[in-house]
Every structure is written in C-alpha cells, then in structure tokens.
Amino acid sequence: MASSIQESLNAALASIGGWITSGLEWLGGIGRIGGQAVLRGLRRPFGFYDILYQVVALGVRSLPLASVMSIFIGMVLTWQFGEALIGFGAKNAVGQAAALALVRELVPGILALTVGAKMSTGMAAELGSMKVSEQIDAIASLGADPIKKLVWPRLVAATISLPLLCVWGNVLALAGGAVIADVVFDVPSDYFYETYVDELWPSDYLSGLAKSLVFGVLVGLIGCYQGFTTKYGTEAVGLATTNTVVATSVSILAMDFLLTTLFLPVQ
Amino acid sequence: MEVVYELKSVCKAFDKHVVYQDMSLVISAGETLTVIGGSGMGKSVCLKLMLGLLHAESGAVLFKGDEVSALDYHGQRELRRRVAMVFQGGALFDSMTIMENVGYALREHTSMSDSEIAERAWECLEMVGLGADRAILTRMPASLSGGMRKRVAIARSIAVRPEVIFYDEPTTGLDPSNIRRIDEMIRKLQRELGVTSVVVTHDMPTAFSVSDRIAMLYDRKFPFVGTPEDFKHHAVTEVRNFVQGRISDGAQR
Ligand SMILES: Nc1ncnc2c1ncn2[C@@H]1O[C@H](COP(=O)(O)OP(=O)(O)O)[C@@H](O)[C@H]1O
Ligand SMILES: [Mg+2]
Numbered sequence: 001m002a003s004s005i006q007e008s009l010n011a012a013l014a015s016i017g018g019w020i021t022s023g024l025e026w027l028g029g030i031g032r033i034g035g036q037a038v039l040r041g042l043r044r045p046f047g048f049y050d051i052l053y054q055v056v057a058l059g060v061r062s063l064p065l066a067s068v069m070s071i072f073i074g075m076v077l078t079w080q081f082g083e084a085l086i087g088f089g090a091k092n093a094v095g096q097a098a099a100l101a102l103v104r105e106l107v108p109g110i111l112a113l114t115v116g117a118k119m120s121t122g123m124a125a126e127l128g129s130m131k132v133s134e135q136i137d138a139i140a141s142l143g144a145d146p147i148k149k150l151v152w153p154r155l156v157a158a159t160i161s162l163p164l165l166c167v168w169g170n171v172l173a174l175a176g177g178a179v180i181a182d183v184v185f186d187v188p189s190d191y192f193y194e195t196y197v198d199e200l201w202p203s204d205y206l207s208g209l210a211k212s213l214v215f216g217v218l219v220g221l222i223g224c225y226q227g228f229t230t231k232y233g234t235e236a237v238g239l240a241t242t243n244t245v246v247a248t249s250v251s252i253l254a255m256d257f258l259l260t261t262l263f264l265p266v267q
Numbered sequence: 268m269e270v271v272y273e274l275k276s277v278c279k280a281f282d283k284h285v286v287y288q289d290m291s292l293v294i295s296a297g298e299t300l301t302v303i304g305g306s307g308m309g310k311s312v313c314l315k316l317m318l319g320l321l322h323a324e325s326g327a328v329l330f331k332g333d334e335v336s337a338l339d340y341h342g343q344r345e346l347r348r349r350v351a352m353v354f355q356g357g358a359l360f361d362s363m364t365i366m367e368n369v370g371y372a373l374r375e376h377t378s379m380s381d382s383e384i385a386e387r388a389w390e391c392l393e394m395v396g397l398g399a400d401r402a403i404l405t406r407m408p409a410s411l412s413g414g415m416r417k418r419v420a421i422a423r424s425i426a427v428r429p430e431v432i433f434y435d436e437p438t439t440g441l442d443p444s445n446i447r448r449i450d451e452m453i454r455k456l457q458r459e460l461g462v463t464s465v466v467v468t469h470d471m472p473t474a475f476s477v478s479d480r481i482a483m484l485y486d487r488k489f490p491f492v493g494t495p496e497d498f499k500h501h502a503v504t505e506v507r508n509f510v511q512g513r514i515s516d517g518a519q520r
Contacts, residue, residue, distance in 0.1 A: 130361075133356060133358055134355065134356065134358040135358045135359075135360055137315065137358065138359075138360070139360075140320055141318055141320065141354075142347065142351075142371050142375055142423070143344045143347040143348055143375045143376050144371070144375045
C-alpha cells in the first residue's frame, strides 16, 4: 500500500518535472528565435518590403475582426456597468466606469486574444507547411537566412499592427459604449464621450498601448517558433496550429497579469 | 581524382533515434554518385549534413577539406553558392512566381539587375526543357504539374552555376516519360556544366542510368559502394534483394 502511494507520487513528480522541463525548453526556444531575429534583422538590408507585406497580411486583413470585437466589447461592458450603476442611482457615471476598464485592459486584451491568436496561428500554419514541404531548408540552401527572411518581418509586423489595431479599437469601443449609454440608459452620447475622455490620463492610453505592443511581440514570436518547430508530416501542421492557440492565449493572459501589476501602482 | 566531399565516421541521431553510426563516404569531382536505400533510413539527412542544414554529433563532414559545420557566416554562404540542392517535391516557394523562384539565389548571391536575373532564369528554364513559352516566368508553382515543378526546382538550383548538385529523389512520384526526362537532364547537366552530382533515389532504373558509382545505405552506414555493374550482380544477398525490388526486413533495420 505504502509503496504504491510512493510509486504514484514518484510518477506524479516525474511528470511535473517533465512538464516544467518542456515548458522551460519552450521558453528558451522562444527567447533564442527572438534574439536571432533581432540580431539578424537589424543588419542591412532591413527588408522593408517584406515587413510592409506582413503588415498588410497580418494587420490590415485583421481590421474587420478587430472592429467587430471592439464595438461589441464596448457595448457589452457599458451595458454591464450601466446595470450596476443604476442600482446606486449613478448611471450618469457609466462613462467614467467604462473608460478605464476598456482602455487599460479590455481592448488590448481582447484584441490580443482574438486578432493576436488569429495572427499567430496563421503564422504557425504558414511556416509549418513551409517547414514540412522543406521550403525553409530551401531558403537556407539558396544562401539566405530563414530567420531573417521569415521571422523578422512577421515579428516586426505583429509588433506594429497590434498597437495600431488597439488605437482603432479604442475609438470603436468608445462609440459602441456611447450607443448603449444613449439607447439603453438614456445617457446622452456626448455626455458619455466627455466623461469617458475626462477620466483618462495619457498614462492610461500608454499602458494600454504598451500592453498591446508586448502582446504583438509575443504573438509574432510564438507563431514563428511553433511554425519553425513543426515536426514532419501534414498532420503535424494541424497539431502545431492548435498548440499555438493555447500557447498564445495562455502567454497573453500571463503577460497581461504581469504588466498589470507593473503598471497599476503608477496610478 | 580530386575529392569534393569526405565524410568520416559520422554519427547522427535525433534524440534516441540513431540515423548514422560511424558512417564514411567519399565523393570525387565530376562523378555522379547515387545513394540508394529504403525510405526513412536517412538518405535526405545525408544530403542535409553535407549542406550544413543539419549537424553531426560526431565525425567529420569535409567539403574540399573544410569542416562544413565549422564554417562561419560567409563560409556557409560560399558553400551554398557552390553546392545546390534539389529538394524532394521541389520545395518551390508557393508565394513567388516561377521567375522569382529560379532567380532567388541570384538575388541573394549577386548584384544582378532584375532584367539580368530574368534572362538568367529564362536560360535555366530552357536548359531543363521548359523554354517553350515565356509565360511560364509569371506563373505560380501551384499551377504547374509535378514533373514541371521538379524541373523548375532543378532550374532554380543551377541558376548560380554550382559545382555540386544534390538531387533528393528527383523522380519519385513521376510517370515513366517524366522519369526518363529527368534522368537525361541529370546526365546532360553533368556533361554540360561539369558538375559533381549526388542523386538520392530508391528507383533502380534511375540509379543504373545516371550513376558512375552507387552507394547503398544499410545498417546506418554505406557498407556497399561500387559501380552499377557491381550492383547488377552483387555477391551480398541484401544488396541483390534491394536491387531486384525485394526490400528485405533486414534492410529496414
Ligand atoms: N529534422 C528532423 N528531426 C527529427 N527527425 C528527423 C529529422 N529529419 C529526419 N528525421 C528522421 O530521420 C530518419 C531519416 O530521415 P530521411 O533522411 O528523411 O529518410 P529518407 O532516407 O527517406 O530520406 C527518419 O526516421 C526521420 O523521421
Ligand atoms: Mg528523403
């Protein structure tokens, strides 16, 4: 009896150990590919055309999704806060209440979790199929550097695109909130707008932007790393892609928590 | 004869899976060496070791006397200008036109202008028998047949006039007339460009028609190396079985 408990305890410890080891290996791999991309990317030529191409592919094509997500999160959150504030007879404060949560947290967070996850899975699928069909080896065999050609432009493009989408998302979330305030709670939308903007300091916008910048880096690194480490076979591409969704969302939430603890005491 | 590649006691493993154990092989200038062996035994790995795309755990992979895995950035670029590889399935870049594919290495290695690159790409396509219609330059790889994709891949690899060309299963999955076409092309390029060729295949007719020498991968090394004549009447049962198309269980292990 005691020995079997001992055995299963050992097995559990071993599997936790294996889990931690592979997690650390994964983080190390992400760090390595990021370091290589920056070191080689900052050498001439910078590959502006490739970066621009990726900004269009990743950023511009994500505009519809980013817009829809932002409008809805603005509406939903304003509705929820409005309901809560009516109870205190303070529905006019709905603008102040929604502003901080949306700008500091929800717009960057939700956009990273949806648009960002879409970007990183797209990268993992594209690079994964390039890996499986030996196109990545072919780039190297022709004397070019796959990290510079493939990772660098995607990393830069994701890092630029996500904050820009976040700025746009802030505008739409505010608009969505104003519509709900006016229609549902009878708070005039221009009043909502004034109280909303009044509540915000530049540092609030900046912390939101800083978050989406960091999320953009994460999205680019995870997408590229998952693609480059795809094993052989077409089913491996599917596996790499689904793993990427999980890896991206968990990393974004963990990073969000970290950044929140970093930014909040400033207020 | 001058030695181009020398592999000495190479060991290569992926985690616990040992692909090569104490493997040695010599490739001389101007010859066409064919590597045969069952699938999944490490033929592609051998080519990638010689290009520095993979690194051996121990042993030496020497290109004209220089250790491939010890080359610096410029040495490695130089190696990959002089040695080209035609990948299994072609590995053409899906998002680029045929001209951009064939001109890729020229853009990397030379300062040729766009029109010069287009001209050279066209020359290479003519050399592989795709010179019938200039419209091919602007087509995408997905719109080509398997045989054409293989030939475009060959054109891409000869664009920088390499000294050595590796062909990874150039005829696998093609119909007989395309197989004969590719075989002829390999011989023609060797004659006209004087290249050294390493052809990986498990297609015996191809091996017999293009090779000066054949090396058979068996038990994680190349124990059987000889001329096509040697292989047609080999004394060892495993070799005879492979050549006659009966891949015995022993050959897989
Ligand atoms: N990059 C890699 N990572 C892990 N295993 C690999 C890798 N490349 C090849 N292998 C393994 O090495 C063995 C030999 O592969 P390969 O050289 O492609 O065989 P083939 O003789 O068919 O060309 C296979 O079992 C394959 O799974
Ligand atoms: Mg192979």
